Amino acid sequence: MRINVHAGHNADGRTACGAIGFIRESTEARRVKDAVIGMLRQLGHTVYDCTVDDAAGVSDNLRQIIAKCNAHEVDLDVSIHFNSGARDASGNGRTTGTEVFVYSPSSAARTDAEIVCRAIAQLGFQKRGVKYSTGLYVLKHTKAPAMLVECCFVDDRDDVQLYDCQKMAEAIVYGITSQRVHAAEKQPDADQEPIAPREETAIGDKRQLYRVQVGAYAVKGNADATLAKLKAAGFDAIIVNA
Numbered sequence: 001m002r003i004n005v006h007a008g009h010n011a012d013g014r015t016a017c018g019a020i021g022f023i024r025e026s027t028e029a030r031r032v033k034d035a036v037i038g039m040l041r042q043l044g045h046t047v048y049d050c051t052v053d054d055a056a057g058v059s060d061n062l063r064q065i066i067a068k069c070n071a072h073e074v075d076l077d078v079s080i081h082f083n084s085g086a087r088d089a090s091g092n093g094r095t096t097g098t099e100v101f102v103y104s105p106s107s108a109a110r111t112d113a114e115i116v117c118r119a120i121a122q123l124g125f126q127k128r129g130v131k132y133s134t135g136l137y138v139l140k141h142t143k144a145p146a147m148l149v150e151c152c153f154v155d156d157r158d159d160v161q162l163y164d165c166q167k168m169a170e171a172i173v174y175g176i177t178s179q180r181v182h183a184a185e186k187q188p189d190a191d192q193e194p195i196a197p198r199e200e201t202a203i204g205d206k207r208q209l210y211r212v213q214v215g216a217y218a219v220k221g222n223a224d225a226t227l228a229k230l231k232a233a234g235f236d237a238i239i240v241n242a
């Protein structure tokens, strides 16, 4: 897949930064964004980072993000945010949780958004669900299907205690690609000699990915049909443009 990913708002410490609670939205959204991009690239996807750190204000930040997003032909735009407004400073034992926005029920990003939301909820966050908004600038102005992920709440003690940047990123990547990145694959073992790229060894190169291909199609609808069959059969399959 080809995917645009950005963290919302300017960077912390600038004007127009994100929400601030126990954690800071702009900072955490950038950490999750970096982890998501790293995992997607590891899985072989083409990813563009469309984050804007130092715009003149809120609307300039949004305009610049859209300009970056729409400069690339992609399958999906992903906007990463954290929510606020829970006002649970003491912790009531329940998270306020996660929600994912798409433009409308007919958005092509809706199914992926539902899987992202479910995957984050499986980490223990309350599932607020997929929501529709025609008013969110990023969802309205991106050329490709788009989703805006509100990972969890910065001002809910329970959310912040549960929040883990890597797990959040893994859930988002799974929702987008149906591919799992497991911790063991992220880094070579510390005590293992690094293997030079392209160097094949008798035991196999851990960094080499072997893809199993089922078919190649000139018509997207035929690829979609095969994908649906594979998914129905329980395979985590994706369509790749080659």
Ligand SMILES: [Zn+2]
Binding pocket: 008, 009, 018, 019, 025, 081, 082
């Ligand atoms: Zn935000």
